[in-house]
Amino acid sequence: MIASVVATLEGPPNATARLLSSLRALPGVETGPFDETTRRLPITIESPTPMALEETTRHLRECRGVAFVDVVFVHFETEPEHPEADFR
Numbered sequence: 001m002i003a004s005v006v007a008t009l010e011g012p013p014n015a016t017a018r019l020l021s022s023l024r025a026l027p028g029v030e031t032g033p034f035d036e037t038t039r040r041l042p043i044t045i046e047s048p049t050p051m052a053l054e055e056t057t058r059h060l061r062e063c064r065g066v067a068f069v070d071v072v073f074v075h076f077e078t079e080p081e082h083p084e085a086d087f088r
Contacts (some may be wrong), residue, residue, distance in 0.1 A: 001047045001053050001062070002044065002045070002047075003045045003072075004042065004043070004045075004072040004073040004074075005038050005043050005045065005057060005060065006041065006043070006045055007023075007043055007060060007069050007086075008039045008040055008066070008067045008068040009037065009040070009041055009065055009067065010066070011065045015064075015065050015070075016034075016038065019063060019064070019065035020034055020041075022063065023043065023063070027056075028043045028046040028052075029043075029045055030043065030045075031069050045057065057069060058073065087088055
């Protein structure tokens, strides 16, 4: 599963830099471009399960310095029931 979210940030720029460092340490999380004026940060989350994706999104919402998280896009990858099946 892959999701795109946008985090609305709050707080001073030095706190935001620390927040970014902690976000980048999360498994499957990639942050978009950032500078000291960034207030809306695009984030991509790659997750093995819907539950893990929800947990990561919840964690983002609870981070100090994050005012709000908007979910922009979620892509559910599905495996075919029969791997040998031809879906052309």
